[in-house]
Amino acid sequence: xxxxxxxxxxxxxxxxxxxxxxxxxxxxxxxxxxxxxxxxxxxxxxxxxxxxxxxxxxxxxxxxxxxxxxxxxxxxxxxxxxxxxxxxxxxxxxxxxxxxxxxxxxxxxxxxxxxxxxxxxxxxxxxxxxxxxxxxxxxxxxxxxxxxxxxxxxxxxxxxxxxxxxxxxxxxxxxxxxxxxxxxxxxxxxxxxxxxxxxxxxxxxxxxxxxxxxxxxxxxxxxxxxxxxxxxxxxxxxxxxxxxxxxxxxxxxxxxxxxxxxxxxxxxxxxxxxxxxxxxxxxxxxxxxxxxxxxxxxxxxxx
Numbered sequence: 001x002x003x004x005x006x007x008x009x010x011x012x013x014x015x016x017x018x019x020x021x022x023x024x025x026x027x028x029x030x031x032x033x034x035x036x037x038x039x040x041x042x043x044x045x046x047x048x049x050x051x052x053x054x055x056x057x058x059x060x061x062x063x064x065x066x067x068x069x070x071x072x073x074x075x076x077x078x079x080x081x082x083x084x085x086x087x088x089x090x091x092x093x094x095x096x097x098x099x100x101x102x103x104x105x106x107x108x109x110x111x112x113x114x115x116x117x118x119x120x121x122x123x124x125x126x127x128x129x130x131x132x133x134x135x136x137x138x139x140x141x142x143x144x145x146x147x148x149x150x151x152x153x154x155x156x157x158x159x160x161x162x163x164x165x166x167x168x169x170x171x172x173x174x175x176x177x178x179x180x181x182x183x184x185x186x187x188x189x190x191x192x193x194x195x196x197x198x199x200x201x202x203x204x205x206x207x208x209x210x211x212x213x214x215x216x217x218x219x220x221x222x223x224x225x226x227x228x229x230x231x232x233x234x235x236x237x238x239x240x241x242x243x244x245x246x247x248x249x250x251x252x253x254x255x256x257x258x259x260x261x262x263x264x265x266x267x268x269x270x271x272x273x274x275x276x277x278x279x280x281x282x283x284x285x286x287x288x289x290x291x292x293x294x295x296x297x298x299x300x301x302x303x
Contacts, residue, residue, distance in 0.1 A: 004030045011063060020063050025055050062096070073097060094124045098301070106301040118299075126299040131275045134282075136290045138268055141259040148249045153257070156211040156225075158199060163220045164213070165192040171240045194238075203237050204229035210261060212254055214241075221245045224254050229271065234262050236272040239281060255284045 002010075007027030020028075032048050062073040073093065097103045106126065122128075147153060156164070168191035199206050204227030214222035222241040229235040236258070241251050259270065274281055 002026060014063070018063070020055075022055070024063070028055075062093075094121075094126075098124075098303075103303070105303065106299075108299050121299045124301070126301045128297065129275050129300045130294060130297040131273055132292050132294055134272050134274065134285065134290050134292045136259070136270045136272075136285050138259055138263045138270065139289075141263050142256060142286065144256040144260050145249060145253050147253050150216055151221075151248075151250060152215050153212050153254070154215070156208040156213055156223075158208075160213065160220075161195050161199070162192075164223060164225075165195045167220050167223060167240055167242070168194065168238070171242055198225055198227065198237060201227075203227050204235050207234065210234065210258060212258065214250055214254060216245060222250050222254065224258055226258065232266060232268040234258075234267050234270050236270055239284075251284055 002023040004026035007023055007025075008030035009027075011024060011027045011031065028048075028051065094106070097106055107129070108121075108126075118128075165188065169188040197203065207226045207228055210224075210226045212224050213220055222239075222245060224239050225237040227235045227237055236255075239251060239254070262270065272285075
């Protein structure tokens with residue numbers, strides 16, 4: 001068993017991209033404890049739990065560490081990069097990731113990077129992603145437009161989880177979808193995991209009765225996923241509509257129906273997230289009743 005401090009020094013002294021192994025767990029815990037003691041930011045705890053989960057599942061992320069810089073690449077498909085100190089690791093990490101066929105997407109948080117770092121990311125083909133949080137009041141919701149011909153709508157049930165995961169995976173093939181919270185889901189496994197997390201309450205109490213599934217000729221073609229994150233406030237986690245059924249009026253019907261039904265159960269607000277990649281979704285919400293705030297930004301690449 002490697003001594004924890006020695007393992008931490010090995011991580012920080014690494015000079016090349018390499019996969020994490022079991023012995024790195026102890027070193028990671030030392031580094032994490034140092035960051036928490038120094039900065040005390042809750043953010044560290046969030047990504048630390050993600051990496052711990054990968055250790056426990058024996059699915060190891062990739063790490064580059066050297067010259068006082070530490071970069072973790074986390075996720076089962078190595079789809080997220082997070083850097084907490086200045087350094088020249090970006091070029092080597094991005095080159096290694098893009099050369100790995102298992103990596104379908106790369107997303108990373110901005111944290112006010114210096115201009116040279118953002119220039120490197122842009123040259124590497126990553127797109128800037130800014131996210132907004134929106135809150136819409138539910139007082140006097142507008143009339144619900146008719147459901148377009150040929151469609152039926154039903155509420156979510158756990159037995160339909162596989163169908164929902166498949167629809168999320170099929171409709172998130174690029175950055176032009178209606179996805180709100182997660183426009184960077186890297187593949188089917190991540191979509192399946194999202195549905196399980198939604199059901200289990202990771203994003204607030206799951207509201208299956210307000211999470212609508214739309215079918216056309218029996219096939220699932222659209223959905224909304226909803227949770228409760230505060231008293232009388234519903235969080236619209238995702239919207240998804242198959243490409244060939246966009247522009248039919250299905251999405252406006254689902255959103256208007258959701259608002260009307262929530263208001264009927266004494267909810268006062270809906271909250272949702274968006275980024276510039278899915279700004280088309282803004283047209284589904286009343287701008288007069290919606291307040292928007294920038295919450296974070298980052299960078300995104302997809303194979």
